[in-house]
Amino acid sequence: GAGVSQSPSNKVTEKGKDVELRCDPISGHTALYWYRQSLGQGLEFLIYFQGNSAPDKSGLPSDRFSAERTGGSVSTLTIQRTQQEDSAVYLCASSLESGSLSYEQYFGPGTRLTVT
Amino acid sequence: GNSVTQMEGPVTLSEEAFLTINCTYTATGYPSLFWYVQYPGEGLQLLLKATKADDKGSNKGFEATYRKETTSFHLEKGSVQVSDSAVYFCALKRDTGRRALTFGSGTRLQVQP
Numbered sequence: 434g435a436g437v438s439q440s441p442s443n444k445v446t447e448k449g450k451d452v453e454l455r456c457d458p459i460s461g462h463t464a465l466y467w468y469r470q471s472l473g474q475g476l477e478f479l480i481y482f483q484g485n486s487a488p489d490k491s492g493l494p495s496d497r498f499s500a501e502r503t504g505g506s507v508s509t510l511t512i513q514r515t516q517q518e519d520s521a522v523y524l525c526a527s528s529l530e531s532g533s534l535s536y537e538q539y540f541g542p543g544t545r546l547t548v549t
Numbered sequence: 550g551n552s553v554t555q556m557e558g559p560v561t562l563s564e565e566a567f568l569t570i571n572c573t574y575t576a577t578g579y580p581s582l583f584w585y586v587q588y589p590g591e592g593l594q595l596l597l598k599a600t601k602a603d604d605k606g607s608n609k610g611f612e613a614t615y616r617k618e619t620t621s622f623h624l625e626k627g628s629v630q631v632s633d634s635a636v637y638f639c640a641l642k643r644d645t646g647r648r649a650l651t652f653g654s655g656t657r658l659q660v661q662p
Contacts (some may be wrong), residue, residue: 465587466649466650468652475652475653475654475655477561477652478649478651479647483648492649518629524593525551526593526650537595538650539595540593542591543592543654
């Protein structure tokens with residue numbers, strides 16, 4: 434079956450503009466994660482959706498970042514008023530989740546965001 | 550809080566050399582431990598995992614043993630190949646609460662023919 438897909442693969446935007454990044458998880462996966470990979474910060478968690486529960490937003494770096502997951506499937510990460518420090522690769526991952534410790538998170542190819 | 554510390558790279562080895570990439574962690578409870586690999590131009594892939602103390606994860610000739618007494622999960626391979634050149638990330642997942650992965654900083658491995 435298809436893996437996790439993300440779009441766009443690359444996005445160049447001007448400082449101050451808003452951007453939307455999309456993630457299509459593996460069908461049937463109830464958990465969805467957003468991470469950010471940047472040179473200065475490594476791989477860091479942003480936000481976590483699990484089923485119908487309220488999302489865990491504890492990793493979002495500022496209130497300019499938000500995300501939603503519609504119908505328990507597709508997710509959109511929105512960055513408002515982008516800043517140069519937002520430049521990074523944004524990774525989405527999905528997994529089955531039922532309380533088990535060992536379900537693998539499958540990662541998408543990422544969206545490379547460059548803020549000029 | 551939870552954290553993962555990896556040896557800094559880059560690590561440069563000749564083909565068929567022995568590889569060790571050190572990883573230690575700080576966590577409460579009984580986390581699961583993972584090694585992910587990122588090949589050039591590709592996404593993150595799970596390499597191996599271990600879910601409890603003394604478990605050994607293995608895949609593609611790589612091994613790592615979950616050592617609770619030393620809070621370590623070192624990655625080893627007996628004979629590396631050029632195709633193993635990649636960035637390797639150690640990660641943990643808590644057994645309660647948030648299930649997101651906490652990653653180490655990554656170690657770049659370059660294998661020369």
